[in-house]
Amino acid sequence: MKQIIYILLLFPITLLAQESNNISVVQSPNSYDDGFSIAIQYEHQNNIIYVGPELYHFPKLNNIDYTHLIGRFGLNANLKVIRFYAGTRIGGIYRQERVHALLGLEAGLDINITKNIFIGASYASDMKTDSKLWGNEDYHTVNSGFVRLGFKF
Numbered sequence: 001m002k003q004i005i006y007i008l009l010l011f012p013i014t015l016l017a018q019e020s021n022n023i024s025v026v027q028s029p030n031s032y033d034d035g036f037s038i039a040i041q042y043e044h045q046n047n048i049i050y051v052g053p054e055l056y057h058f059p060k061l062n063n064i065d066y067t068h069l070i071g072r073f074g075l076n077a078n079l080k081v082i083r084f085y086a087g088t089r090i091g092g093i094y095r096q097e098r099v100h101a102l103l104g105l106e107a108g109l110d111i112n113i114t115k116n117i118f119i120g121a122s123y124a125s126d127m128k129t130d131s132k133l134w135g136n137e138d139y140h141t142v143n144s145g146f147v148r149l150g151f152k153f
Helices: 001-015 029-036
Strands: 020-026 040-047 048-062 064-078 082-095 097-111 117-128 142-152
Touching: 001 040, 020 048, 029 048, 029 142, 040 142, 048 082, 064 097, 082 117, 097 142
Parallel strands: none
Antiparallel strands: 020 040, 020 142, 040 048, 048 064, 064 082, 082 097, 097 117, 117 142
């Protein structure tokens, strides 16, 4: 009976022990019609969760520079070569010297190329409150696809 209790207590610790820190460069290829955008993400992850910030910049989006800083938090499913993840996105959009709220969901997958390099694709659906800059709506929803190149350390 003691062995079963020890196993039940130690099993979650072994799951949490598999930690990594990642830096990724992110691009949204479906937004090329509006110009070039780029993001950088830092991510701390273990076998269960991931957490980290993202800084995204899109010059002259609808003739107004767009920058957002968000926090990302979610769940992982790590296989040997592929990682699946889904989570939340919350933060602020900086446009015309004002900050607007952003709240969203994301899901994606990463494929390990080497032990320290991966590529990924993701989908995000964000509710953004910067609509008042060009209309009467309080918010609008943006659905985006992203690709990324990441480095583990």
